[in-house]
Amino acid sequence: MEIWETVVGLMWYSSKFVFSAILVLFACYCIYIRHIHQKFDHIPGPPRPSFLLGHLPIIVQELRKNTVLHDKLLEWAEKYGPVYRINGLHHVTIVTVDPEATKEVLMSPKYPKDPTVYKRLFTLFGQRFLGNGLVTVADHDLWYKQRRIMDPAFSSSYLRGLMGIFNEKADRLMVKLAEMADKQTPAHMHGLVNCVTLDVITKVAFGVDLDMVNNNNLPFPNAIELCLKGMIYYIRDPMYKFFPWNRGFIRNIKEAVKLLRRTGRAWINERKKAMESGEDVPKDILTQILKSAEENKFDDDSQELMLDNFVTFFIAGQETTANQLAFAVMELGRHPEIMERLKAEVDEVLGKRQEILYEDLGKLTYLSQVLKETLRLYPVAPGTSRWVADDMVIDGIKIPGGFTAVFDTYVTSRMDRFFKDPLKFDPERFAPDAPKPYFCYYPFALGPRSCLGQAFSQMEAKVVMAKLLQRFDYSLAPGQPLDIEDIGTLRPRSGVICRMKQRD
Ligand code: HEM
Secondary structure, X not given: OHHHHHHHHXXXXXXXXXXXXXXXXXXXXXXXXXXXXXXXXXXXXXXXXXXXXXXXXXXXXXXXXXXXXXXXXXXXXXXXXXXXXXXXXXXXXXXXXXHHHHHHHHOOOOOOEOXXXXXXXXXXXXXXXXOOOOOOOOOHHHHHHHHHHHHHHHOHHHHHXXXXXHHHHHHHHHHHHHHHHHHOOOEEHHHHHHHHHHHHHHHHHHOOOOOHHHOOOOOHHHHHHHHHHHHXXXXXXXXXHHOHHHHHHHHHHHXXXXXXXXXXXXXXXXXXXXXXXXXXXXXXXXXXXXXXXXXXXXXXXHHHHHHHHHXXXXXXXXXXXXXXHHHHXXXXXXXXXXXXXXXXXXHHHHOOOOOXXXXXXXXXXXXXXXXXXXXXXXXXXXXXXXXXXXXXXXXXXXXXXXXXXXXXXXXXXXXXXOOOOOOOOOHHHHOOOOOOOOOOXXXXXXXXXXXXXXXXXXXXXXXXXXXXXXXXXXEEOOOOOOOEEEEOEXXXXXXXXXXXXXXX
8 A cells, every 4th residue: 555655656746747847848948939039029020929839820820711821921021021020939930022132042052941841841741752852952962962963854955855745745735625625625724734744744754654634534633732732731730730630631641642652663663674674764854863872872761862852853843834834824814915916926936837846935935925924923833941040131130040031932023012013914024125023033943942944844834835826716714713722832723714716
């Protein structure tokens, strides 16, 4: 009995001790948060709804309302000025639209990608996801090593050789659209261009012919969408995973990640075998991915890194271009006069010729302007962030080191401070003689960590758009919402439903 009493007594004291220790730790944490507030509160910013969580409740609320978070950031930029502060626990984020700060930070290799965002994407709900792939890797040396190896697959001479594939895959869509026009079936343009860009990336990057345009029961588009949706819940709502009712969705997200990595493993092994048996393989992205692993003698880490990059290119190389194309189709549907001018340009450059040549792309200057203006109003990958360790002065405000700097081209593109009548879709802003926007338009990011696939994606987009306009008249089906869905990347919510008609 005495022993039992001693044990209970000890448990009582130890639990009291643990409880007191937790209280002390919590109090210390609160003091630390207070200190952070004092350090940064001279910077303007929206009122904090919670001492502990800072502005996180507002962000979670926006997420639940299914709105575009960047609209909130825009509202705050208009209200609080070119530099403002957002708090989340002890973490401080500075959002700035100041062109000089944008130039200084994004153009310099001195500021790494912000680990609080990019390191989180190493996994998705515990499942290895983008890991140390090219988009998410924060360590400069590891990034540089990978980028150097990947560069040849994006050189202009290599891209020139891809015109055949761009043409072939876009032609498949045109055949499909012609059938839909004949049968007067409405065309779900976002879904269709998504299939084309998936066909292109799998062929160009991995040497695999999926023919998604005619085979739309493959699981990849759905898996990519799940991963993207998973990413925003994972990053913007730290509590999401703790609610039991989200478990089913999280399970689906993890399965989607597993599917992409399993596919990568299978395709990589196939290519490895082909290389080992001396077959002639293309110098494509998959070959470069294998090369980077070879440098590390195919150890376990490098095997995983190969899959990180496989998933990175599978997602980054496809969805963004499809969204841009869908927004362009939507805006042309809303502006028949711009569509007519574009058709005239396409007719002049291509006539009735089906095969688009590399040389034609440079002549489609108005189409370039339309694609640029599309990315101004709809920058499909709107923001990027960097870690700033040292003190910095932005727009006259001294900011102590140790914060995340966020740059958002959606916000700058919609401010009349930078673009007159910003909500007007006006390709003339990008006319050859118009002044170039000064560090306030960067849909492909800027500097060393800017998009590797920029030229690739715009060649692909031009081929698809030119063929579409060469062959079809179309109008937007009435009654569909024309707003934006924010699933981390931006896409048209309605899917852009069109009525197609073949041109004479
Ligand atoms: C309209 C199409 C596209 C847009 C708007 C776009 C936009 C971007 C942006 C904003 C970034 C920087 C991301 C960040 O800072 O977190 C980025 C990075 C990247 N993109 Fe794209 N992208 C597009 C298409 C593509 C395509 C087609 C590929 C590949 C075939 C690609 C591959 C990459 C890679 C590898 C990076 C990481 C570069 C690095 O850090 O070295 N992108 N892209």
